[in-house]
Amino acid sequence: MGRAGDGSGGLANRTAGGRACRRYAVGAATIGALLTCTPVAAQQSRMIAGTGGGKPRLEVDGTPFLLLGIQLNNSSGFASQMRRLAPAIARSHANTVMAPVGWEGVEPVEGRFDWSVVDGLISEARAQKVRLVLLWFGSWKNGNMSYVPAWVKRDPVRFPGVTTAQGQRIEVLSPIAAANRDADARAFAALMAHLKAVDGARGTVIMVQVENEAGTLGADRDYSPAAEALFRAPVPADMPGAKPGDWTANYAERAHEAFMAYHTARYIGAVAAAGKAAYRLPLYVNVWPREQPGLLRPGDSSPSGGAVSWLLPQWRALAPAIDVVGVDNYDTNVAPYTEIARAYDVPGNPLFVPETGGSMAHARHAFWTLAQPHAVGIGKFGIGEGFGMRDGVAMEEPIALDYRLIGPVAPLLLPLRDxxxxxxxxxEDGIANVPMSFPGIDLVVRFGEVRDGYGGPRGQGNADVSGRVIAAQVAADRYLLVGANANLRFAPPLGRGGTVQLISVEEGHVERGAFVRDRWLNGDETAFGVKLPPTGATLMVTVEQSQ
Structure with a gap:
């Protein structure tokens, strides 16, 4: 266990002969050999800024990194729980575990820090050979203050909560209170300093999430006397797009949400800046999106003050220490899913979906997400011991198939994608034939059984609607195909005669960024289209066009 109060914790990066050699006990387990007596060679993860207003990219160990995450449940952010889930994590094929760290456990007594949970998670991630993203559950968790320490909860005078229009105090810390912000910032800075001390040379932790789905649930804004005075005052000059006048004059019916966004973004921006001053790891926030079924009411359908799509530019300007604003996206319908995703895939902010579900629909959407230029990655929320098992028999989950296929090809795929x-x-339901176009060639992806009919051979759809394909143009005549349950046909572009001949179809894998052939496919496997089986495959197809 880390020593309370000194901020150093129970691990170290002091080295001798290129090896870290300090032993320390974390909880009941001695993890010194595992944590600190292995060669130190990793580089710190970082976000590389895009050029010309472009999108930054995540790099780990000096190379682009595609985050394929599995998120532990809210009460599973402990080494013992992660160890219990190790077989399920392995079955997920994730390269990153996303684990919550609650403020209440880190600073149970004001000013005295306990790093045993953090150290245990780092130890377990190294044992399982996965990267780690820590989720700082500080002032906010799903628009609530449930993870703040007891000494904060018990002192509402010093740490005021949001007051409703009816005068009731709810369990949400007020974003206008400097005492709330400063206490969170001190704790977060201590966490980041500890990470630098124990992991800076190893780089197990590659990103940190600042808060969780921040904002206020239960009220559209704070109605305390202090908040009322600020709401009726002129909009501050640092609010992007602000004009003379108060919040109502500027934002009309959206004034309450804009007011809370301003104060929440500045609060989290200060917390993030304090952390980054201690250790420059990539930092992000995750957003409960405003786009929800039914009536859209800030504080009810989504937390008021979060980085919702219409306030994303303001949030990014007010919290510059945040590298990426990610959006939690659980929608199972393709149109709203892609609409929400595209709202956050904007210049300067690459697409990142820190939370999604585990259904077949979510797996299809994950495939789409990971194919978007500059996308940081995706995280599947929640994992139990039964993940990847059915009646005691291993059964690959849909999202695990995505990760198994995309993870190994990422070194080759990412430069082409970007x-x-x-x-x-x-x-999709009712959509089993999808065209693709590259410069100089067209493809059609057909899902399910292919039958002849009017309009030519067409896919009839898979019963489980499981088809998904990523195609990459490696060269004018070479195409990398990754996917499952699909049949592809190449054709000349519209207006150009001739045919496209398959020169070779190779099944294989990627090593050190290069495709390696395992076997050639021919005969029945290619005569009626290039096939990707239900279990998935990685193919390299070489073609030649003739007039």
């Missing part, structure tokens, strides 16, 4: 040379097709 250069605009990747296309993606996902099956």
């Amino acid at each position: 250069a605009g040379r990747v296309r993606v097709a996902i099956e």
Whole structure:
């Protein structure tokens, strides 16, 4: 266990002969050999700024990194729980575990820090050979203050909560209170300093989430006397787009949400800046999106003050220490899912979906997400011991198939993707034939059984609607195909005669960024289209066009 109060914790990066050699006990387990007596070679993860207003990219150990995450449940952010879930994590094929760290456990007594939970998670991540993203559950968790320490909860005078229009105090810390912000910032800075001390040379922790779905549930804004005075005052000059006048004059019916966004963003910006001053790891926030079924009411359908899509530019300006604003996206319908995702895939902010579900629909959407240029990655929320098992028999989960296919090809895929040379097709209910176009060639992706009929051979759809394909143009005549349950046909572009001949179809894998052939496919496997089986495959197809 880390020594309370000194901020150093129970691990160290002091080295001798290139090896860290300090032993320390964390909880009941001695983890010194595992944590600190292994060669130190990793580089710190970082966000590399895009050029010309472009999107930054995540790098780990000096190379682009595609985050394929599995998120522990809210009460599973402990080494013992992660160890219990190790077989399920392995079955997920995730390269990153996303684990919550609650403020209440880190600073149970004001000014005295206990790093045993953090150290245990780092130890377990190293044992399982996965990267770690820590989720700082500080002032906010799903628009609530449930993870703040007891000494904060018990002192509402010093740490005021939001007051409703009816004069009731709810269990949400007020974002206008400096005492709330400063206490959170001190704790977060201590966490980041500890991470630098124990992990700076190893780089197990690659990102940190600042708060969780921040904002206020239960009220559209704070109605305390202090908040009332600020609401009726002129909008501060640092609010992007502000004009003379108060919040109502500027934002009309959206004034309450804009007011809370201003104060919440500045609060979290200060917390993030304090942390980054201690250790420059990539930091992000995750957003409960405003786009929800039914009536859209800030404080009810989504937390008021979060980085919702219409306030994203303001949030990014007010919290510059945040590298990425990610959006939690659980929608199972393709149109709203992609609409929400595209709202956060904007210049300067790459697409990142820290939370999504585990259904087949979510897996299809994950495939689409990971194919978007500059996307940081995706995280599947929640994992239990039964993940990947059915009646005691291993059964690959849909999201695990995504990770198994995309993870190994990422070194080859990412440069092509970010250069605009990747296309993606996902099956939908009633949509089993999806066209793709590259410069100089067209493809059609057909899902399910292919039958002849009017309009030519067409896919009939898979019963489980499971088809998904990523295609990348490696060269004018070479195409990398990754996916499952699909059949592809190449054709000349519209207006150009001739045919497209398959020169070779190779099944294989990627090593050190290069495709390695395992076998050639031919005969029945290619005569009626290039096939990707239900279990998935990685293919390299070489074609030649003739007039």
